[in-house]
């Protein structure tokens with residue numbers, strides 16, 4: 249019996265968990281470990297940013313979705329991967345042993361690369377996460393009261409330019 253752990257429950261992690269459950273014999277355990285307890289459909293964030301969707305319509309609580317398929321779920325960030333020991337350490341110190349690890353943690357956002365950028369203390373907005381998009385919408389509503397020029401762009405090293413357009 250193997251224990252497969254999938255790190256991250258986004259667009260890569262959720263299908264990986266479902267497909268492994270459907271493919272592997274039942275004696276193998278699958279656990280998904282993700283930093284937050286909800287799935288967000290990232291490509292819809294620009295709609296949240298302009299008020300065409302709200303948070304509830306583009307996010308889903310993960311636990312019930314995975315549990316009904318017999319997949320365990322832990323909603324905590326991973327802080328250490330000990331590949332030699334086949335073990336993860338989570339933010340609260342809990343450890344999770346695995347036989348196989350699938351890493352689907354998405355991008356590390358690079359706001360530090362451009363001084364003054366970023367939604368937390370910077371001077372730009374982002375649609376990279378649903379929380380960023382909600383912050384965008386709050387300021388967008390203010391902007392609409394006194395419209396002016398908006399600059400839309402993608403940061404150095406951005407791999408996905410389409411959402412900006």
Ligand SMILES: Cc1cc2nc3c(=O)[nH]c(=O)nc-3n(C[C@H](O)[C@H](O)[C@H](O)COP(=O)(O)OP(=O)(O)OC[C@H]3O[C@@H](n4cnc5c(N)ncnc54)[C@H](O)[C@@H]3O)c2cc1C
Nearest residue numbers: 256257258259260261282283290291325326353354376411
């Ligand atoms: C606005 C926008 C629009 C897009 N539109 C499209 C599109 O139309 N078509 C397209 O193909 N792609 C699109 N993309 C790109 C697409 O969203 C990403 O390629 C995709 O989400 C990446 O999937 P992923 O599973 O690797 O990461 P994500 O979907 O980002 O998921 C990462 C997961 O890992 C978790 N995680 C991160 N760090 C840790 C940690 N330390 N411990 C535990 N869990 C962790 C997160 O909580 C999350 O659950 C868009 C991206 C953006 C920002």
